[in-house]
Amino acid sequence: MRKEGNSDKKVKINGQWVDYLVNTERDTIAFFWEDLLFGTMKSIEYVTDLFHTDISTMELHENVDNRLLNWVQQRQKSLKNVHIFTDNARNEIYDAEKLKNIILSCKSEEIIIDARSSEELEIPNYYVKCNMFVCVIGKWITMETVMTIDCEVILLCEPSEPKFSGEELNRFLKHWINGGSLRLKTFYAAVGTDSTLQLFDGIGKNQKMEEKVYQTLYGNYKMTFRNWYQIQRNDGVMAAVQFLASDELNFYIFQFAVWPDANGNF
Template identity: 30%
Template sequence: MPHHPFPLFSLPYLPLKKVLDSFGAHAILYISMCSLRSKRIAVSYRGPSKNVKLTLHFGYKHSLSFSISTVCLEELCIYWLLSAENQSELSSVDRNLATVRIGNFCDIPVEKGRLGLSTYWDDCMVGITEIGDYAREVFNQDIYEVTLGEKLPEDVYERAAEWVKNSQETIQSLHCNFNPEIVNDLDSILENFKYTEILVLDVNPPPEYFPAKPPNFNVDHLHILFSFWVKQEHLLTMNCKYIILQESKLSSNDLNVFLKHFMNGGCFQLKEFSVDVKTSIDYEVVLNDVEFEERDRDVERVYVNEEEHHHTLRGGLDIKRPSDDAKVTIMNFSKHFLMIVWPDFAGNSY
């Protein structure tokens, strides 16, 4: 019996919407590249297949991915959509690849690849920025996150920042994971990207690194894996819900200054402050001129964070902020400073 194509786009609106609701983000994007008509339908569609957060990757992997917004940050799964590959990587053998139109570019070769569909361009940076603009159009939303990998090509960070500025002005999340080739690589990124919610820096700069200008630390989530360069003056500019500093060189006195800053109304939206240091913390210095109540180790409390992860706290040091009676628990670990602000995200208070 002969097989006939299913006339999908001839369906009435409601049945067609139900089909598109079940497609998922991959199919919505891929079907948009089949024809101008299919693109119009994909762009006009509104529904659960577009309930995603889009990420544009620059550097070693020039690619587009998405995550489902309900997935918690620590268990985030990446689903690859498209990658921009160099035209020179195509085999000299004619494979008769299908071609698609992306943005202003026609006849872009495409095939199944490691990161979703591979598309081939004369300039990968042109390709990934065209893909970014195309995804924004199809999914009716801005790119949520930009990730910066290794510096390929040489001007990738500058061109990525320029694309964000020209296309959507700001980015909600910026994630950097690379080995800086020169000291001002990180400076250039911190100065030129306007990030508003999340900053993750998995970047190990030279030992002498110090930011040329004060970075923007007014975000919800701040995570710096190599934070040896973060000084007291940087702490006092932070206004975040979550602060995680690893490989820190902050002193017990620095932590005392920050704690007093918080008690006087600074960093007012803070919910969790975590610092790993290499030398033991002197809590007599940390708590100097701060009233607190020490809890016995047999006192257990459960703290639920924004991702609904449950953490059991045993003992600790309890503090109240005078201005609003905000309750704080500090866990007095030897080389790990952990400060929790109650109530937690489940409404629990100590």
């Protein structure tokens, strides 16, 4: 962080005196450097060495490229959470090439993309192995992307651009029934219409009227199923499927969840 205003607190980091500021309300500490990348690396080294710990979470804003992320991933065995973020209130926009390189570089266990870019991204043949993949803004994600990602929770939350036709979702369900995406436990996406007829074309299903609440393995999300359908994978594993109307926003949500949930419920 670059210094704005005055700070009378200093700490010595690798022989260099650095201004810092403690925010007790947010439990944070800020170091002030002229060179942001160099300073952030030195701050991470200082804090992780001091407390004998690794970085667990990174929040990357529009002025950051993939160099810092790559450096952190190389110096430790794993990274729990990466949140790629732009602030709409400040009209922040990520350079498209920077954002693409960060997405391709990220190997975090949980990936959250909530960033506007300077132009539409194209990331063909994207693959990552993670526990949770959340994309709030991302028109580049195709059904092939969904079926290729090796992940347990996939949440695609962009209501302004509903994704996937009934035929595409039908292809996804058949992919899962035949053994594809074996690790996948939860898939959630905004879609344009309730395409139940196309969705279950060629797929056996049982309609369920009872209400079920599904707890995700990661992210602490809860999904409520009412008047839903149960389908079966070739190995006998069951999953819940539902189109959920969002009248206020004029789109539908496609919910898919594999039993049991995080609490062991069927």
